[in-house]
Each structure stands twice: as structure tokens, then as C-alpha cells.
Amino acid sequence: MRLFYILDVLATQQSPLTPSEINQHLNWSKQTVHRLCKSMVEEGFLQYDVNGKRLLPSTTMRTLANGLLTSDWHASAKHQILEKLSGKVKETVNFVIPERPGMIYRDRVQTNWAFQIHLPIGSHVPFYCTASGKTYLASLSPKNRRTMVESLHLEAITANTVNSVESLLEELTLVQKQGFALDNEEFYVGMIAIAVPVLDPKGRYHGALAMHGPTLRLDLSSIKDHYNDLRSAANQLSELIFSV
Template structure:
């Protein structure tokens, strides 16, 4: 974990519990599930509005998860916390299963979603390095 030294920070301590349906890593995890399992999980999630852009309509969330699956990258554009953007890329094991998510988040006052997405190639490269370390 790398924390910025800027005075304005979003503090999500290691071990924080965050909702699957509105976080970049959570959506990446959901998109990795087989369709039948995903549907079972979606129907049991306590989906609620967390921030101004939270997707609470299951159809819209399913569409977003299809995009996440296609792009192999999760995003959160003020869906979990108003004023925060995030993106996440997968770290996979040797069988291609999701092992972990490598993510970055920032306050929108300092970094737009477009700017944050500019770091995705570096995140993907770091994820590949992590995969080689764990035998992915």
C-alpha cells in the first residue's frame, strides 16, 4: 500500500470492508464470477445508494459488470464515496482466476477519472509482475 503525502486523502485502512456493487475492486470481483453464480450473488446483495453515482438498478449494474468483464478493469466514478474515483485491474493465478485486485483511488478535486485511467498501463504492468511472483 502506498499512501500519498497530500493533506487531502481518502483513508481506507487495510482490512476495510467495502461494498462489492460500487467499488472498482468489488465490481472486478463480481465480473469474474460465472454467470449463474453472479446472478445468485447480485440477488442477495443489499444494494443501496452509497454516493451520487451508485448504480442501484440491477439491469444497469449488470451492464456495467459486462463492461468491466470486457475491459478487464473495474471503475468507480463517485459510486462508493462522493468525490472519489477509482480503478482496479486483476492479478490472476496460473489458472486465470482472480487472485487479487491492484487499484488506485483519488479525490476528484485532485485527479479526474480520465487522469486516473492514464495510470492503468502501469497498474497492468505491476499486476503482471505480481502474477509472476505468485506463479500466475
């Protein structure tokens, strides 16, 4: 059971930690923590960061955690929440979570409009120029947020893409305060989007609920009118995903 306490510390702190830093939250014997961490690395559930000092969940652990959340009866109910939201906003809606390559589309409901933007389930999109990605970046602590942003290749995908570290950090501060993020044709010319975070019971980031559509039908003012619908649906998702 002690292994789960170590994983809980890593999940709560949301950053790589040394065994000694982990033990600051557990107050066990130093030898015990180091032994358990070594065992978890050997079994493939934890791995060291690029500097070889701090521990973080391995790909195996992330896959296991994601599987526990997605391979259950909740999947159909979660999809129905998206169906209901899409019917209300009359646009495509997506449930997106962060992975190392970027934000990944876990579920979506496509609008029936003739003009559509095709981003199928399983697609990865960048953190820095998508509404969902910005909600994730904004959820990080200021220190981790800066580190993350500075590590990104801020390519100007469109003329509207924010590709300055300081400008993006300024926007992310606003996202954190207002509780939603926008994509103003930053990832795809002719498409705008809005996203809100989906949080766990402790207020920690899990994913994002987003809607997008073409500028032929939407503008930044009208898309923000759907914030309350998105927030309500995101709360429903949180209750469902983390229900006992």
C-alpha cells in the same frame, strides 16, 4: 492426498458443489468421495451451504489458504511493487482480495498528498460500488454473477451509486471485456478509483490492484491513463504470488 484433489475441484469450479458434482471431475467411487467429504466437514475444512446440499470451503480453510499466501517472504516484495506503482501514479494504491463481508484491503501505499481518503489495511468495502469489488463480480460466470448481484443489498451510498441489478450487470459485462473497473464517486463522494484483476496462472481471479484519489486531482479520463501501469504491476504481483 485425495483431500487436496477435492479442494482443487472446488477451487477450479469456484462454486459450491455436491459430492456427486465433485466426483464428476474425479471419477472416483461414489462411496469414497462421500466419505472424504464427510471427513472434511467433520474436521472443519468444508461446510455445507445454506441449503445443506453443496459444499464450500469453511472459514478455517479460507484462513489457512490466505495464511499460506501471505505469511511468507513474498510480502515485502509485494509491498515494494505497490511502493513503485504509487510513486509512478502519485496516488494511493491498494491490493484487495474478496472475503465474505466484501473486499478487504490486504496492503496499501498511501500518497503523501494533504487531501487523503483513509481506508486502512483490514478495512472491508462493498463489492458493488467499488472498483476492486466490480473486478471480482465481473470474474464470476454470468450465472453466478447474477446470483451474487441479486443477493447484495444495493444501497445507494452516494448519488452515483449503481443500485439497479440490471444496470450493474450491464456494467460488469463491460468490466469483464475491458479488463478494468471504475468507481465514479459511487462509494465515497469526491473519490474516484480504477482497479484491475490479479489472476493466478490459470487465469482465475485472486484479487485486485487499485488506485484511488480525490476528484480535486483526478477525473475519469485521467485515471484511465494509468491502466497500463496498473496492469503491469498486477502482472508482477501474479508472478510473485504464484511463483514456485
